[in-house]
Ligand SMILES: Nc1ncnc2c1ncn2[C@@H]1O[C@H](COP(=O)(O)OP(=O)(O)O)[C@@H](O)[C@H]1O
């Protein structure tokens with residue numbers, strides 16, 4: 058299968074610290090590829106470099122062969138690069154439905170003027186965003202809570218809401234940064250099934266950063282291992298698990 062995402066030789070520095078050194082990360086079309094490594098290894102930084110939220114000192118990012126290197130985040134998003142965050146970034150005072158609608162707005166494309174003047178295009182867009190959002194809420198199983206304030210949801214359901222919002226943005230490549238953080242084992246298992254369904258039923262290609270090894274080993278087609286900003290291993294889950302360098306990195310780095 059061809060690679061949808063090709064991040065090649067990406068280096069990122071923060072002052073004197075090399076957060077990433079010539080890191081390669083690829084995600085084949087239609088697959089789930091995970092990025093693992095001890096805390097501080099550079100996983101989130103690599104996601105930030107892929108979405109354009111940090112500037113890479115060198116390296117390139119390609120999506121379906123198209124060079125995204127140097128493009129600002131909104132143009133990468135328009136190309137279909139969608140992410141979730143390690144720390145939830147929901148609008149807690151808005152309803153669950155409205156939160157998901159903010160994801161859908163990315164693909165509606167009426168201008169600011171239409172929104173400010175509330176032109177017919179705006180109302181059409183709002184109706185369409187609402188329909189998309191309801192459908193995405195149904196997909197993650199949150200339809201019953203559409204009108205609740207997002208901040209009232211228990212934590213596990215807020216995580217699902219974040220997934221629905223990402224889905225509403227119609228991702229080509231979905232980057233999930235520790236989506237199981239704070240979830241109990243039952244919720245984590247359900248999340249794994251949801252990620253699989255996003256791939257199988259929606260055709261979303263997934264890049265996953267996650268500490269829960271049962272989840273990673275259970276759903277990943279391939280795994281890339283980062284340690285101190287460098288890729289130290291890459292392969293199928295079974296291969297990576299047995300790699301002595303990977304085991305050493307985790308023992309030395311303190312797996313959570
Ligand atoms: N905005 C930033 N400014 C300075 N240092 C940063 C910044 N973001 C990350 N770092 C540093 O870069 C390294 C990699 O961090 P990060 O990508 O968050 O790791 P991970 O997600 O694997 O835990 C760490 O040493 C971290 O302290």
Ligand SMILES: [Mg+2]
Nearest residue numbers: 100101102143
């Ligand atoms: Mg991180």
